[in-house]
């Protein structure tokens with residue numbers, strides 16, 4: 707199977723006609739399907755839709771994933787430091803792969819055995835036939851301010867912070 711990793715976004719619109727002209731037709735309508743792995747008219751060619759920044763990673767590790775056997779666990783995540791700490795504390799040696807989006811595609815394509823990711827409703831996991839095996843931590847959002855801006859634009863920033871604090875009900 708040949709996997710073509712294509713960049714999502716505006717450039718994708720120009721990629722499809724190019725593929726078609728080269729004799730490769732994507733069977734699903736990418737506008738309508740939520741699938742991230744798309745079959746083509748060529749049984750041995752498939753397309754994965756990923757962020758542009760993830761394309762080199764899929765190309766670099768994709769081949770290795772096809773030949774990996776009995777090696778240690780490969781984990782894909784946006785949160786490399788947290789994942790590294792988590793597995794180190796358990797004494798488990800893993801290979802971490804940094805991705806910038808669509809984590810759930812990594813196990814589906816064989817790029818990784820597992821992912822460390824955020825979950826909100828759990829719908830994405832379900833939709834991709836993935837199962838939560840361990841809860842690492844609870845998360846919450848933070849307002850982060852540049853230190854220089856905090857000094858130089860103290861008043862307007864204070865107003866925004868106070869406004870947020872009012873909405874979330876704490877100071």
Ligand code: PRP
Pocket residue numbers: 806807808809810823824825826827828829830831
């Ligand atoms: C996050 C996360 C999952 C999804 C989980 O992605 O990476 O894909 O939300 O939410 P759920 O449990 O409610 O389904 P996000 O939308 O932040 O985009 P990303 O693909 O760029 O990570």
